[in-house]
Amino acid sequence: MELQLALDLVNIPEAKAVVKEVEAYIDIVEIGTPVVINEGLHAVKAMKEAFPHLKVLADLKIMDAGGYEVMKASEAGADIITVLGVSDNSTIHGAVEEARKQNKKIMVDMINVRNMEERAKEIDALGVDYICVHSGYDHQAAGKNSFEELNAIKRVVKQAKTAIAGGIKLDTLPEVIKANPDLVIVGGGITGHQDLKFAASEMRKLVKQA
Numbered sequence: 648m649e650l651q652l653a654l655d656l657v658n659i660p661e662a663k664a665v666v667k668e669v670e671a672y673i674d675i676v677e678i679g680t681p682v683v684i685n686e687g688l689h690a691v692k693a694m695k696e697a698f699p700h701l702k703v704l705a706d707l708k709i710m711d712a713g714g715y716e717v718m719k720a721s722e723a724g725a726d727i728i729t730v731l732g733v734s735d736n737s738t739i740h741g742a743v744e745e746a747r748k749q750n751k752k753i754m755v756d757m758i759n760v761r762n763m764e765e766r767a768k769e770i771d772a773l774g775v776d777y778i779c780v781h782s783g784y785d786h787q788a789a790g791k792n793s794f795e796e797l798n799a800i801k802r803v804v805k806q807a808k809t810a811i812a813g814g815i816k817l818d819t820l821p822e823v824i825k826a827n828p829d830l831v832i833v834g835g836g837i838t839g840h841q842d843l844k845f846a847a848s849e850m851r852k853l854v855k856q857a
């Protein structure tokens with residue numbers, strides 16, 4: 648099981664400073680959607696240049712023009728790029744095709760997908776690398792999480808790795824781990840903790856024990 652740090656509410660220097668503190672405990676660093684909106688793909692490039700040993704995920708949440716967007720993120724140095732599960736199959740197909748050319752990976756974010764099992768099965772057949780259940784900030788504010796959705800996709804996904812994101816904290820991580828995802832994505836559970844190193848190292852211990 649791997650641990651991904653999501654960086655959402657920071658600029659490029661702040662993002663680098665956070666990663667410097669916790670780089671020993673994480674497998675993947677995510678340049679979150681708000682960072683890409685604020686800073687552009689320069690943020691991906693800057694992170695890859697600063698931490699070439701870490702995998703960098705560009706959380707573009709692609710909804711259209713899958714091939715083109717994946718090409719641009721790849722040029723910036725992203726190793727993994729996100730596409731939305733609610734997008735058209737042709738978008739996901741284009742993203743996967745381009746990722747194969749560039750030797751990159753595609754993660755499909757299942758945020759706001761309603762027919763979770765059925766859609767996860769279809770997306771798995773499109774050859775994506777990760778399928779990620781996700782309660783976004785607006786759902787989290789309404790007290791929701793994706794723990795049940797993880798069990799749902801685990802029942803049907805045969806090829807892709809499974810991942811979960813959205814409001815995971817040190818105290819809820821053990822429950823998440825019970826469902827055995829391949830990847831756990833944590834943002835505020837690390838960046839909002841008073842001791843970043845402690846939170847990241849404890850999370851790593853739990854994730855690697857599983």
Ligand SMILES: O=C(CO)[C@H](O)[C@H](O)COP(=O)(O)O
Nearest residue numbers: 653812813814815833834835
């Ligand atoms: O993609 C995101 C929001 O859309 C976040 O990166 C993801 O939810 C992880 O962050 P957190 O653990 O703070 O919820």
